Amino acid sequence: MFVLGAGASASSTNASGVRPSSWEAFLESGLRRVGNRDDRIAAEEQLAKGAFLDAAQILVDSLDSAEFGLFLRQELEDPAFQPSELHQLVLRIDPKVVITTNYDRIYESLVTGGPAAAGYNVCRYYDDHLVNDLRSNRRLIVKAHGCVSNPQRIVLTRRQYFEARRDHPQFFAALDAIFLTSTLLFIGSGFNGDPDIELLLQNVNISAPSQHTHFAIIEAGRHTSVKRAMEETHNIKFLEYPAGQHAEVIGALRVLADDVDSYRAVSVA
Template identity: 30%
Template sequence: MMQENWPDPLVRDIARRRAIFVIGSGVSRHALGMDGITRPPVWKGFLNDAAKRFPRGPETEHIYNAIEHGDLLHACEWLKNRYDEDWTAYLRSRFVDPRYTPGKLHELIALLDTRVVFSLNFDDIYENKSREINEASQFTKNYSDPDVCEFLRNDARYVVKVHGNLASPATLIFTQEDYARARIKHSLFYSAFDAALMTHTFLFIGCGYGDPDVNLLLENQAFSADPNSINPHYFLTSDNISHDMKKSLRKNRNLKTLCYDKIDDNHSGLVSTIECLYSRVTEARSLLLENNNW
């Protein structure tokens, strides 16, 4: 994606802080552990690694099959049950113990300075970098916090942990059962999320279009209207998505697909793509200031 291909409405909404970023494991992957090699795992890779503790056989074949066919929520639930009391320690060994350092992508997202960022990640890599850049004006909220909805009307900056964080393992949303329980017990947060979808433009970064996260977060939103009559949300991906899939995402999720060239396995192309977006947004904000058109 070249700089000029960023949609003007998206650039405008980010410039006016009327946009919300949703960041997934593809963003965390741009961090490096203290060893200079280790990177946070994406969800499917994490499950594949976790499954290796249990040899593939008649009793575990369904877990491996679920991972291979994208049924990640059930695979995670079954693995969590098998790990039992070791589950939290394993999570921390993968997401906390390597002591990840934020990458350039985290810095750029923070510099874009949207007022609200929804993080699907358990780690605190992005919020640490954002707090460093935006100083003390940022609050981190979990979906389970009783006051989580204040991000809708307060003028502060927020990072909202959609799945919780590893400081409170009991509140993590990681399985089919966790999602179902959270939607009932913490319905206020999901109502606020739906409200945000109606009032802000969303940009999904580092998420897969087949991820249960994206589907579950958008499933309550009514997108039955003509997609040409309402402004879309945006989904940034490196995948070679077919034209039919792009049409389906627009029709069924109101997601307009934006593609970039990943360049290499570490998706360095995503960094240059967000650099282009940052340049566009900075220019747009300068014009807003010059014209006193805030």
């Protein structure tokens, strides 16, 4: 099973060569819409400190529902970002479940627009069919933080993280089970500010320690002590590539896709 973070979407472009904004740039764009100067300055101060959840909280509280929805669609839908080779390779590898923390619809537009569209289902955290989907023979895209298709229900702030877990415990219990019983490969996840994913990994590691780790493809640069602590607390193995060399990720996924194709050929034979 795969977990796609913001870095996966960042591999996409639109017809003009524009890429999706980084998490920080996304928030900066939203804050330019905040009319109250004091609120905007306070949020920018939080952003400068790396307190993204707090900056997002001020942003959400400062915009009305319609303006916030317009902002999301202009950032994520209007540019018409196209699936990248990374998305194509994930589709080729064909995991049963792809979990994503992204709000965009880049990957699902790829899989639901092809000849196998009927074999896929999309489940957002507020939907009630995750367990049924997991037990079915359909491929599943799990949108753990919601979707741009329903801006008022995306999870962006500290309060929204809490409310999602409080109001939809069955979804997160099922997500816990996935993290407990499956080996996950994280692609494009920075592990630097997503309390949902970190909490899931830590809880599973505490409640049911396993010798089998999860894996994450990440950009090199963390201090050895920080990396070791994260690996131990999250039961995860970091597969590092040189800073800025994102093509290394595509190369690794090509090798994995080739290996999967070879395995399937042998299995069928």
